[in-house]
Amino acid sequence: xxxxxxxxxxxxxxxxxxxxxxxxxxxxxxxxxxxxxxxxxxxxxxxxxxxxxxxxxxxxxxxxxxxxxxxxxxxxxxxxxxxxxxxxxxxxxxxxxxxxxxxxxxxxxxxxxxxxxxxxxxxxxxxxxxxxxxxxxxxxxxxxxxxxxxxxxxxxxxxxxxxxxxxxxxxxxxxxxxxxxxxxxxxxxxxxxxxxxxxxxxxxxxxxxxxxxxxxxxxxxxxxxxxxxxxxxx
Numbered sequence: 001x002x003x004x005x006x007x008x009x010x011x012x013x014x015x016x017x018x019x020x021x022x023x024x025x026x027x028x029x030x031x032x033x034x035x036x037x038x039x040x041x042x043x044x045x046x047x048x049x050x051x052x053x054x055x056x057x058x059x060x061x062x063x064x065x066x067x068x069x070x071x072x073x074x075x076x077x078x079x080x081x082x083x084x085x086x087x088x089x090x091x092x093x094x095x096x097x098x099x100x101x102x103x104x105x106x107x108x109x110x111x112x113x114x115x116x117x118x119x120x121x122x123x124x125x126x127x128x129x130x131x132x133x134x135x136x137x138x139x140x141x142x143x144x145x146x147x148x149x150x151x152x153x154x155x156x157x158x159x160x161x162x163x164x165x166x167x168x169x170x171x172x173x174x175x176x177x178x179x180x181x182x183x184x185x186x187x188x189x190x191x192x193x194x195x196x197x198x199x200x201x202x203x204x205x206x207x208x209x210x211x212x213x214x215x216x217x218x219x220x221x222x223x224x225x226x227x228x229x230x231x232x233x234x
Contacts, residue, residue, distance in 0.1 A: 007106030014038060016101040016113060017058060017083060026176050026193040028079055030062035037061065039080060040214025042146045043137040044125040051121040052087030052111075054139065055226060057195065057214040080195040080216055082226050084116035084126075092119060098171075117171040117178045117191055126189060126227065127163035127182075130208055146212075150200065153208035153229060162186040181233070190228040197222030207231060 014036045021027045021034050040057035059080045085100065091112050092098070098118035105111045116122035128134035129151050136149035163182050170181045173193075180189040187207055200211045200223060208229035216222050 009103045009105050009111070011101065011103055013056070013085070013103070013113070014058065016103065020100045021058075021060070021081065021083075024193070025173050026178070027081065028194075030060065030079075032062050034060045035062040039216065040212065041139045042149050042212055043139055044122070044129060044134055045137060046121055046125065048121075050089070051119070052085075053116065053122050053125055054085045054087070055116075055212070056083045056085055056139075057081070058083060059214075059216060078216060078218075080197075080214060080222075082191060082193050082195055084122055084191060086114045086116040086119040086122050088112045088114065095119065117173075117180060120166075120169055123169040123180055123182075123189070124163075124165050126180075126210070129210060130189075130227075130229065131158070131163075136212075149210065149212045151208070151210045152202075157207035157229065158187055159185070179230075185232050187232055188230045190230050192225055192228060195222070195224050195226070197224050199223055200225070203228055205231065 018034050018036055022029060036058045038056065039059040041055045044053040046053060057080055059078050061078045088111065089108065092114055095114055095118050098115040100113040100115060103111050103113060125134050129136060130153045132151070136146045138144040138146045163186060167182050172179045176194040178191040178193060180191065195214065197216060200209070202209050202225070206228050209225040210227040211223055211225045213221055213223045
């Protein structure tokens, strides 16, 4: 299991994300630099113990005064974004476009931080979570499962052999989500980048979800699907 070190990172995750988020197609510009706060998430363990995996939620309050908003990450108020991240001790070959930045960790040294949607280790462990073969962990506490994270998958919705370890996964960013395509005929994993706080309800046609909690800009604890399993594209 991953160990959470009580130490420093320079630059911090939020400092790196402040520069990186505005480059994403699913980020809504607020007329200035993001004003980010870490507001939720969870971790998954890498079975090999090499890669850190975190599903981080950040809430951007930039532009929150431009309208009434609803505090749920939509409208004119604070917006909450899901940023799956991986942390590596060396660069991930071929993933230069997914690099968020590098940081000096007080215990582990230089760490390469990636948009986890483009990291095969995160994709594999997310698939394992949905199959009930991986356990979500608390974001900031070592060796502690997070029971608030709920993974559900419809019986028989994933064919035998689908989402196989070592599969090349294609990640495609859209206006509010990133799609992970494992292979032809296999269900697609949709990472919901913009969170709206609508509870555990599955979107129409979904085969499953991973839902979790975060604290939106109004301080209220909200829940929504972080990941939605969609049928294979025709």
